[in-house]
Amino acid sequence: MSDLGEYNGRPIVGTGIIIRNTGDGLSKAMTVDPRDLTIGDQVYVLLEATCVDMHYPVEDPKYPAIGGVRRIPVLSAGTATFIDEADASAAIQRQKEREREHADKVSGQVTISMAILAAEHDDGKHAKKRVPGCEPCDEEARLEAAEADAAREAAAIADAEAAAEHADDEVAAARGRRGGKRG
Numbered sequence: 652m653s654d655l656g657e658y659n660g661r662p663i664v665g666t667g668i669i670i671r672n673t674g675d676g677l678s679k680a681m682t683v684d685p686r687d688l689t690i691g692d693q694v695y696v697l698l699e700a701t702c703v704d705m706h707y708p709v710e711d712p713k714y715p716a717i718g719g720v721r722r723i724p725v726l727s728a729g730t731a732t733f734i735d736e737a738d739a740s741a742a743i744q745r746q747k748e749r750e751r752e753h754a755d756k757v758s759g760q761v762t763i764s765m766a767i768l769a770a771e772h773d774d775g776k777h778a779k780k781r782v783p784g785c786e787p788c789d790e791e792a793r794l795e796a797a798e799a800d801a802a803r804e805a806a807a808i809a810d811a812e813a814a815a816e817h818a819d820d821e822v823a824a825a826r827g828r829r830g831g832k833r834g
Protein backbone atom coordinates (compact mmCIF):
# COMPACT_ATOMS: atom_id res chain seq x y z
CA MET A 652 0.00 0.00 0.00
CA SER A 653 2.72 2.47 1.03
CA ASP A 654 6.00 2.68 -0.83
CA LEU A 655 7.63 2.97 2.61
CA GLY A 656 6.74 -0.67 3.22
CA GLU A 657 5.14 -2.29 6.25
CA TYR A 658 5.92 -2.96 9.88
CA ASN A 659 4.14 -5.82 11.72
CA GLY A 660 1.55 -5.85 8.95
CA ARG A 661 0.81 -2.13 9.26
CA PRO A 662 1.60 0.25 6.41
CA ILE A 663 4.29 2.82 7.14
CA VAL A 664 2.58 6.12 6.33
CA GLY A 665 5.24 8.52 7.51
CA THR A 666 8.70 8.94 8.89
CA GLY A 667 10.58 11.30 11.17
CA ILE A 668 13.81 11.42 13.09
CA ILE A 669 14.93 11.57 16.67
CA ILE A 670 18.41 12.99 17.18
CA ARG A 671 20.39 12.00 20.24
CA ASN A 672 23.78 13.09 21.41
CA THR A 673 23.17 16.64 20.20
CA GLY A 674 24.45 18.36 23.33
CA ASP A 675 28.00 17.10 23.04
CA GLY A 676 28.31 16.83 19.24
CA LEU A 677 26.77 20.18 18.42
CA SER A 678 28.44 22.17 21.16
CA LYS A 679 31.79 20.85 19.89
CA ALA A 680 30.99 22.18 16.40
CA MET A 681 29.98 25.56 17.83
CA THR A 682 33.33 25.81 19.59
CA VAL A 683 35.30 25.03 16.43
CA ASP A 684 33.24 27.30 14.16
CA PRO A 685 31.92 30.12 16.37
CA ARG A 686 29.34 32.58 15.04
CA ASP A 687 28.23 35.82 16.59
CA LEU A 688 24.56 34.88 16.95
CA THR A 689 21.82 36.88 18.59
CA ILE A 690 18.25 35.91 19.43
CA GLY A 691 16.07 35.70 16.33
CA ASP A 692 18.98 34.95 13.95
CA GLN A 693 18.24 32.08 11.58
CA VAL A 694 21.11 29.77 10.74
CA TYR A 695 21.50 26.49 8.90
CA VAL A 696 23.37 23.63 10.48
CA LEU A 697 24.52 20.60 8.54
CA LEU A 698 24.60 17.58 10.79
CA GLU A 699 26.45 14.33 10.24
CA ALA A 700 24.69 11.57 12.13
CA THR A 701 24.48 7.78 12.41
CA CYS A 702 21.29 5.74 12.65
CA VAL A 703 21.45 3.80 15.93
CA ASP A 704 17.85 2.67 16.54
CA MET A 705 14.40 2.50 14.89
CA HIS A 706 11.01 3.36 16.40
CA TYR A 707 7.57 2.51 14.91
CA PRO A 708 4.96 4.53 16.84
CA VAL A 709 1.34 4.22 15.70
CA GLU A 710 0.29 7.12 13.49
CA ASP A 711 -2.39 9.55 14.71
CA PRO A 712 -5.93 8.14 14.42
CA LYS A 713 -6.38 10.47 11.45
CA TYR A 714 -5.77 7.42 9.28
CA PRO A 715 -7.98 4.86 11.07
CA ALA A 716 -8.83 3.09 7.82
CA ILE A 717 -5.29 1.90 7.26
CA GLY A 718 -3.92 1.72 10.82
CA GLY A 719 -0.62 3.17 9.74
CA VAL A 720 2.59 3.48 11.71
CA ARG A 721 5.43 5.97 11.44
CA ARG A 722 9.03 4.93 10.98
CA ILE A 723 11.30 7.02 13.18
CA PRO A 724 15.05 6.35 12.87
CA VAL A 725 16.98 7.43 15.94
CA LEU A 726 20.15 9.25 14.98
CA SER A 727 23.24 9.84 17.02
CA ALA A 728 24.70 13.22 16.13
CA GLY A 729 28.31 13.48 15.03
CA THR A 730 29.85 16.58 13.52
CA ALA A 731 27.75 19.68 12.92
CA THR A 732 28.70 22.63 10.78
CA PHE A 733 27.07 25.91 9.77
CA ILE A 734 26.27 26.17 6.06
CA ASP A 735 25.34 29.16 3.92
CA GLU A 736 21.67 30.01 3.54
CA ALA A 737 21.92 29.71 -0.26
CA ASP A 738 23.07 26.08 -0.02
CA ALA A 739 20.57 25.27 2.69
CA SER A 740 17.47 26.89 1.24
CA ALA A 741 17.60 24.86 -2.01
CA ALA A 742 17.75 21.64 0.03
CA ILE A 743 14.95 22.81 2.35
CA GLN A 744 12.81 23.79 -0.65
CA ARG A 745 13.29 20.32 -2.21
CA GLN A 746 12.41 18.74 1.15
CA LYS A 747 9.18 20.78 1.43
CA GLU A 748 8.16 19.67 -2.06
CA ARG A 749 8.80 16.02 -1.14
CA GLU A 750 6.70 16.47 2.04
CA ARG A 751 3.78 17.85 0.00
CA GLU A 752 4.05 14.99 -2.52
CA HIS A 753 4.09 12.46 0.31
CA ALA A 754 1.04 14.03 2.02
CA ASP A 755 -0.85 13.88 -1.29
CA LYS A 756 0.11 10.23 -1.77
CA VAL A 757 -0.98 9.22 1.75
CA SER A 758 -4.32 11.04 1.50
CA GLY A 759 -4.82 9.30 -1.88
CA GLN A 760 -4.23 5.95 -0.16
CA VAL A 761 -6.71 6.85 2.56
CA THR A 762 -9.32 7.73 -0.10
CA ILE A 763 -8.72 4.36 -1.81
CA SER A 764 -8.95 2.51 1.54
CA MET A 765 -12.23 4.27 2.34
CA ALA A 766 -13.63 3.30 -1.09
CA ILE A 767 -12.61 -0.35 -0.56
CA LEU A 768 -14.22 -0.37 2.91
CA ALA A 769 -17.42 1.21 1.56
CA ALA A 770 -17.63 -1.47 -1.18
CA GLU A 771 -17.10 -4.25 1.40
CA HIS A 772 -19.77 -2.63 3.56
CA ASP A 773 -22.25 -2.58 0.64
CA ASP A 774 -21.49 -6.28 0.02
CA GLY A 775 -22.64 -6.96 3.61
CA LYS A 776 -19.15 -7.99 4.74
CA HIS A 777 -19.40 -5.73 7.81
CA ALA A 778 -22.84 -7.03 8.84
CA LYS A 779 -21.46 -9.24 11.66
CA LYS A 780 -18.94 -6.81 13.06
CA ARG A 781 -18.50 -3.09 12.43
CA VAL A 782 -15.16 -2.01 11.01
CA PRO A 783 -13.74 1.15 12.64
CA GLY A 784 -12.76 3.66 9.97
CA CYS A 785 -15.51 2.46 7.59
CA GLU A 786 -17.73 5.53 7.18
CA PRO A 787 -21.10 3.68 6.97
CA CYS A 788 -20.12 1.52 10.00
CA ASP A 789 -19.08 4.64 11.95
CA GLU A 790 -22.36 6.33 10.99
CA GLU A 791 -24.34 3.28 12.24
CA ALA A 792 -22.39 3.36 15.49
CA ARG A 793 -23.12 7.10 15.88
CA LEU A 794 -26.86 6.54 15.30
CA GLU A 795 -26.92 3.63 17.76
CA ALA A 796 -25.15 5.73 20.41
CA ALA A 797 -27.61 8.60 19.82
CA GLU A 798 -30.57 6.21 20.18
CA ALA A 799 -29.14 4.77 23.38
CA ASP A 800 -28.67 8.34 24.71
CA ALA A 801 -32.28 9.22 23.82
CA ALA A 802 -33.57 6.05 25.50
CA ARG A 803 -31.55 6.81 28.65
CA GLU A 804 -32.89 10.35 28.69
CA ALA A 805 -36.51 9.14 28.25
CA ALA A 806 -36.03 6.65 31.12
CA ALA A 807 -34.61 9.42 33.33
CA ILE A 808 -37.61 11.66 32.54
CA ALA A 809 -40.04 8.81 33.27
CA ASP A 810 -38.26 8.18 36.60
CA ALA A 811 -38.46 11.87 37.52
CA GLU A 812 -42.16 11.98 36.63
CA ALA A 813 -42.88 8.87 38.67
CA ALA A 814 -40.99 10.38 41.62
CA ALA A 815 -42.95 13.64 41.28
CA GLU A 816 -46.26 11.72 41.18
CA HIS A 817 -45.25 9.75 44.26
CA ALA A 818 -44.41 13.03 46.06
CA ASP A 819 -47.84 14.42 45.08
CA ASP A 820 -49.46 11.28 46.52
CA GLU A 821 -47.51 11.77 49.78
CA VAL A 822 -48.65 15.41 50.02
CA ALA A 823 -52.24 14.37 49.36
CA ALA A 824 -51.99 11.64 51.99
CA ALA A 825 -50.50 14.07 54.54
CA ARG A 826 -53.23 16.58 53.83
CA GLY A 827 -55.76 13.78 54.21
CA ARG A 828 -54.32 12.84 57.64
CA ARG A 829 -54.29 16.47 58.82
CA GLY A 830 -57.83 16.98 57.60
CA GLY A 831 -58.86 13.80 59.48
CA LYS A 832 -57.37 15.12 62.79
CA ARG A 833 -59.16 18.42 62.43
CA GLY A 834 -62.46 16.87 61.62
Ligand SMILES: [Zn+2]
Nearest residue numbers: 772777785788
Ligand atom coordinates in the same frame (compact mmCIF):
# COMPACT_ATOMS: atom_id res chain seq x y z
ZN1 LIG B 1 -18.75 -0.94 7.16
